[in-house]
Amino acid sequence: MTTDASAPWLIVGLGNPGPEYAMNRHNVGFMVADLLAGRMGGRFKRAGKAQAQVVEGRVGPPGVGSRRVVLAKPMSFMNLSGGPVNALRDFYKVPLGNVVAVHDELDIDYGVLRLKLGGGDNGHNGLKSMTKAMGAEYHRVRFGIGRPPGRMQVADFVLKDFSSAERKELDYFVDRAADAVEALVLEGLERAQGTYNS
Numbered sequence: 001m002t003t004d005a006s007a008p009w010l011i012v013g014l015g016n017p018g019p020e021y022a023m024n025r026h027n028v029g030f031m032v033a034d035l036l037a038g039r040m041g042g043r044f045k046r047a048g049k050a051q052a053q054v055v056e057g058r059v060g061p062p063g064v065g066s067r068r069v070v071l072a073k074p075m076s077f078m079n080l081s082g083g084p085v086n087a088l089r090d091f092y093k094v095p096l097g098n099v100v101a102v103h104d105e106l107d108i109d110y111g112v113l114r115l116k117l118g119g120g121d122n123g124h125n126g127l128k129s130m131t132k133a134m135g136a137e138y139h140r141v142r143f144g145i146g147r148p149p150g151r152m153q154v155a156d157f158v159l160k161d162f163s164s165a166e167r168k169e170l171d172y173f174v175d176r177a178a179d180a181v182e183a184l185v186l187e188g189l190e191r192a193q194g195t196y197n198s
Contacts (some may be wrong), residue, residue, distance in 0.1 A: 006068075008093070009067055009068070012102065013029035024161055026078060026158040051084040052138075053064045056070050057187075060182070064175055097117070097138070099138035115142070115184055117189055118136045180195075
């Protein structure tokens with residue numbers, strides 16, 4: 001898919017707003033977005049009428065090689081993410097192929113990344129809402145959280161904090177996911193997949 005090089009990218013970290021959710025597995029998209037904002041030297045602020053917080057900036061080397069990016073964290077709760085994301089997409093005139101959702105993924109082992117374009121939602125309510133609002137042909141950076149142990153319900157598992165063992169490596173994995181987002185924007189999907197879909 002070729003997109004206009006001057007068109008901005010919309011990087012959406014999926015999660016739930018509020019301090020009680022901050023370290024949940026379901027909020028890893030917010031964690032990656034926060035790290036990217038720090039790298040861009042920006043701070044999240046309320047986005048006009050859209051129910052989201054945004055940071056505007058650029059990624060990549062200064063000049064011709066850099067890309068305009070809008071980082072977003074929907075403030076609508078996970079299962080209603082589509083409305084705010086679509087409102088931002090309209091406002092910033094972002095082609096669907098320039099939207100990237102960063103989200104937790106149950107069917108991938110903890111810390112493993114998978115980048116892809118389009119596809120189903122795999123039961124993820126944030127993706128389900130985004131796809132319903134604007135179609136499925138956006139990029140995903142899927143951050144593996146693994147399956148719940150024993151008989152724990154999926155909903156309980158994703159809304160629990162990362163375990164103390166997981167937290168030892170969490171910063172490294174979040175950092176790698178942020179690298180993957182930047183590679184996707186700057187180098188395209190295939191090259192980013194080659195590096196990060198290990």
